[in-house]
Amino acid sequence: MFSHINNYITRYAAFAPDEVNLFNSLLEQRHVPKKTFLLKEGEVCRFEAYINKGCIRSYYVDEHGAEITLQFAIENWWVSDIASFHEGKPSRMFIETLEDCELLLLNPDTKEQLLQEAPRFERMFRLMVQRNVSRLQERLFQTIATTAEQKYLDFLERYPTIPQRAPQHQIASFLGFSPEFLSKVRTRLAKK
Amino acid sequence: MFSHINNYITRYAAFAPDEVNLFNSLLEQRHVPKKTFLLKEGEVCRFEAYINKGCIRSYYVDEHGAEITLQFAIENWWVSDIASFHEGKPSRMFIETLEDCELLLLNPDTKEQLLQEAPRFERMFRLMVQRNVSRLQERLFQTIATTAEQKYLDFLERYPTIPQRAPQHQIASFLGFSPEFLSKVRTRLAKK
DNA sequence: CCCGGCCATTGAACTAGTTCAAGAAATTAC
DNA sequence: GTAATTTCTTGAACTAGTTCAATGGCCGGG
Numbered sequence: 160m161f162s163h164i165n166n167y168i169t170r171y172a173a174f175a176p177d178e179v180n181l182f183n184s185l186l187e188q189r190h191v192p193k194k195t196f197l198l199k200e201g202e203v204c205r206f207e208a209y210i211n212k213g214c215i216r217s218y219y220v221d222e223h224g225a226e227i228t229l230q231f232a233i234e235n236w237w238v239s240d241i242a243s244f245h246e247g248k249p250s251r252m253f254i255e256t257l258e259d260c261e262l263l264l265l266n267p268d269t270k271e272q273l274l275q276e277a278p279r280f281e282r283m284f285r286l287m288v289q290r291n292v293s294r295l296q297e298r299l300f301q302t303i304a305t306t307a308e309q310k311y312l313d314f315l316e317r318y319p320t321i322p323q324r325a326p327q328h329q330i331a332s333f334l335g336f337s338p339e340f341l342s343k344v345r346t347r348l349a350k351k
Numbered sequence: 352m353f354s355h356i357n358n359y360i361t362r363y364a365a366f367a368p369d370e371v372n373l374f375n376s377l378l379e380q381r382h383v384p385k386k387t388f389l390l391k392e393g394e395v396c397r398f399e400a401y402i403n404k405g406c407i408r409s410y411y412v413d414e415h416g417a418e419i420t421l422q423f424a425i426e427n428w429w430v431s432d433i434a435s436f437h438e439g440k441p442s443r444m445f446i447e448t449l450e451d452c453e454l455l456l457l458n459p460d461t462k463e464q465l466l467q468e469a470p471r472f473e474r475m476f477r478l479m480v481q482r483n484v485s486r487l488q489e490r491l492f493q494t495i496a497t498t499a500e501q502k503y504l505d506f507l508e509r510y511p512t513i514p515q516r517a518p519q520h521q522i523a524s525f526l527g528f529s530p531e532f533l534s535k536v537r538t539r540l541a542k543k
Numbered sequence: 544c545c546c547g548g549c550c551a552t553t554g555a556a557c558t559a560g561t562t563c564a565a566g567a568a569a570t571t572a573c
Numbered sequence: 574g575t576a577a578t579t580t581c582t583t584g585a586a587c588t589a590g591t592t593c594a595a596t597g598g599c600c601g602g603g
């Protein structure tokens with residue numbers, strides 16, 4: 160159950176066996192069926208979820224009711240609304256499973272306890288969040304600077320498993336254009 | 352010299368006097384004239400700069416030579432290429448002063464020393480980076496979901512001092528559209 | 544004080560992507 | 574296995590934003 164996540168954390172820092180044990184003991188295991196909301200807009204996010212198995216999408220809904228996908232999270236990723244989680248403020252996003260999922264969860268209390276008793280985890284979380292910043296910066300750049308076609312091709316390369324796991328209109332909403340246009344881009348690409 | 356930054360860090364965590372002293376002793380003070388590059392594409396970023404006074408812009412240049420502004424950083428903000436700084440990899444961005452600046456700098460060594468000797472700073476940096484993630488998520492959402500006019504109005508509200516400090520075409524490149532179009536948006540708004 | 548180089552504006556022609564609507568294909572639910 | 578629903582595709586009309594080019598304003602440097 161913990162092999163993946165323990166492997167994951169040691170990529171960020173070297174932990175002593177009892178630090179790892181403490182960490183594992185604080186994680187809550189949960190199985191969640193597909194199409195389940197882990198978080199809805201307006202709720203406070205009380206988890207940071209590591210995905211052992213499955214696929215999860217987080218998204219915003221804009222004023223016209225359109226969805227904007229923020230993240231497709233798969234095995235070995237974390238998903239949460241970090242701002243809501245840490246500040247206890249209502250979230251603006253939805254987090255929903257796309258498949259049956261096997262999750263390992265921290266809540267604000269267990270996370271705080273972990274950081275108190277094994278402060279070395281501060282570093283791990285910092286490094287994790289830093290990588291997140293880089294990824295978001297890159298994505299922002301790409302969203303502004305490239306064409307729909309290029310975005311889609313880059314997406315396929317970077318997230319090769321997602322097209323089999325998420326419907327196309329969600330991918331369009333991740334890339335920042337309409338589902339109809341993605342369909343047109345795809346037929347255009349197929350003709351090449 | 353350190354009053355602002357010390358005030359800044361205590362908003363994230365409570366530090367003992369000697370932790371603060373250590374921190375201050377590790378900071379390098381530097382005055383930089385306007386239009387100076389702190390970082391150019393291809394270089395490794397060796398600083399995290401806290402801005403005591405002044406204004407700095409970080410930006411990417413895309414394949415057609417167009418600039419995409421990532422950040423306008425002002426007093427009380429940090430600026431760096433976090434990925435390059437931490438992994439020692441060449442950066443893809445430019446960081447340039449818009450005004451004469453008074454900076455306080457950490458480099459990889461002093462930052463590491465700080466974290467070793469006063470691990471409480473791990474938390475501060477983690478919280479800082481987390482806020483960054485939220486801001487980037489919000490901006491990404493806005494970039495995808497709103498019109499140029501709305502982006503500009505939100506920008507004016509959130510960064511009221513920037514229009515006096517940066518040329519308009521840089522603001523356009525921050526918002527993700529062309530300088531000509533920003534000009535048209537502005538005249539349209541002025542007529543209302 | 545004048546020159547040269549940004550910088551902002553405007554208009555006209557254009558294009559990448561949207562919207563709407565309708566039908567086909569694929570999944571899911573019973 | 575069939576109905577119901579969601580998903581994908583296609584086309585036509587549209588629009589938000591781009592691109593190019595020309596003009597004039599402005600600021601900084603000598």
